[in-house]
Amino acid sequence: MTSSPLTPEISLNPLPQSDGSCQYTCPTSRTTILTSVNGPLEVRPKDELPNHATIEVIVKPGIGVAGVRETRLSSLIHSTLQSLILTNHHPRTLIQIVAQIVQAEDHTSLPLLLTPLLNCTILSLLIAGIPMRTVGWSVHLAVLQDTKKDIKGVEGQVFKLAKTGDGDAMETEGDEQIVVRNPNSEILSLAKSSHTLTFSKEGDVLLIESLECSQGSGGESADGQGWDITDFLKLAEEGKRICCEEGVEIVREALGDRKVF
């Protein structure tokens, strides 16, 4: 384990040909993403917007050709960035973002890929000097199903949240839920639910992508499935803290003296 397991490995501008690029490796799952940003470029006439820049996001899979999953990922990133980038600063131009999945534990898992993709894209946008309203950061949180399972390899990524539910009779021992941030695929397979939360520097929500993944182990009655809304709000509160404090710190540190905000 490295000395600080929480910080992702970031290398800036690995591609000399593009306006801004970034390689990002998630500390736990070793998911590696490479993004390049080019822009503002000339836009194809049919995509031209009279008052805004066109944002194009292309996600390229590590294996095989792009399919539905990649389209979904790129549309999620696109809609997040749409609110971040000041598109009206460069009307009738194209901002082209290409994200290449270099390495992933599980090339098919959408939640595992989304957080690294978003963070990497935002970093490369900063380097490319694309005007943005604010900076965002994304974190992936997995709520574990079984509180007793010990988790290996991700110490320091685990924290506990007190359950708010007033303790149904069904409630098992321990009124805490274990949350792992940036889980790897092994932990995700144990998780009850997975939440990708993206917040701006100011703490505004940019994207919430949550997934129930207990796979019907709650039995026939839908018990234990889904998540409690108050629990979720707590989780979101925690996610906001991570994004706004640690996330912004990571960005600051990565950019070093190139501080742009």
Added chain:
Amino acid sequence: MGPMASPSFEVGRPTDLDHTLSRLLEKSIRRSTALDLESLCIVTAQRVWSLRADLHFLSHDGNLIDTACIATITALAHFRLPVVTVSGEDITIHPVTERVPVPLSLLHWPICVTFSFFGEDDDGEMVCVLDATAQEEALREGDMTVTVNKNGEVCQISKSGGVAVEAETLMKCARMAAQKVKGIDKLIAAALREDEVARNKGNLDWLKEGRSENER
């Protein structure tokens, strides 16, 4: 090949370069029987392995063909196939942890070398350049790709169009390619050996851990 390598590549529209590249790689590697296809057979006429090589171009500064070829060959040489045992009807694929996977049987390493021609100088000598940058590629008047392995066997030559070149110059280029390939071959071998060492060290550590656990 996407806009990441160079903004001039568009998404979903294969360029001429795309076609040339895939054809050249296919000719260089598949048609020269670099890979022993029979070794990928599990049960004759029934089950076979299928290998797929995905090439991602991250940054384009010329000479994509040679780079792609070297990358593919290195990847093929690096690749390890899980061991399979067949007993009667049953086919078992042993996981990597159970049995050490075997490398592919690569019969030889064909490596592409591309020359760019820039017309004749004042003495009537052809100006040839090896490993051209993107700028040089945009200005060249002709090109030729020779695929050679380190044994001096030419697997493929392709020169279509461009400036007309004396046969003697072409032969000189081919011989030079054979020379260069020996160097590239050594580089690949060194990189593979380095990786092998790094991996084995890891493997040993892992084995030790397992042993100590057993002792407990």
Added chain:
Amino acid sequence: MEGLRNDGRRWNELRRIHCQLSTSSTNADGSSYIEQGFTKVLCNVTGPAEPSSRQKVKQDAATVSCEVYFAAFSGTDRIKRGRNDKKVQELQTAIQKTFSSVILTHLFSRSEITISIHILSQDGGTLAACINATTLALIDAGIPLKDYVCACTSAQSTSIFDNEGTTPDPWLDVNYLEESDIPSLTVATVGDSEKIVALSMENKVRIEMLEGMIAVGISGCGKVRGIMDEEVRRHGKARLEAAME
């Protein structure tokens, strides 16, 4: 002692070449038909004309585009090759690139020259026959060329005749059987300069053998050029005489 090849030729003999110009005078600006042994190719050239799409417009030169059609009955197996077939596309780019450098394209800016080739029968040396047919069709269309582009194939026989370790003579102008058996290459030269404009080889061969193969190929190109030139002159003369009457 000299051996004969399976079709009775010596190592340096070409197959019979029959060529014709202006074969379809109504629907093309230039056309030709060539038979090299049993390889039969028909070629039509249109242009210089208005480019078919805006992408093809070049401000300082003509665009050369090429379409190759394989007749389904042309080979031994009945295979339909579509537009996106790899072999078709490879032939197209090879011919297009070869002739872009030989046609004086700078004389026809903002126009397009279309070469369309129909392969009626394949018996080895398809690329060579296509190149030769295109040269003839371009001449028939009156499009200015630097010189004739002539192509020929040669192959390295691994015959049993190499006594005393000397390498056997390379064979000239291979047929289908030879092409599928032994390594062969196609070489195209410009005029009688012996300068190579296109070279393509797909098989594995020792680098020492290459020189001999290219040399034999070039000598073949010279012979092909002679035959083509003769036909062009004969055709031109006949045309002139017809016009005089």
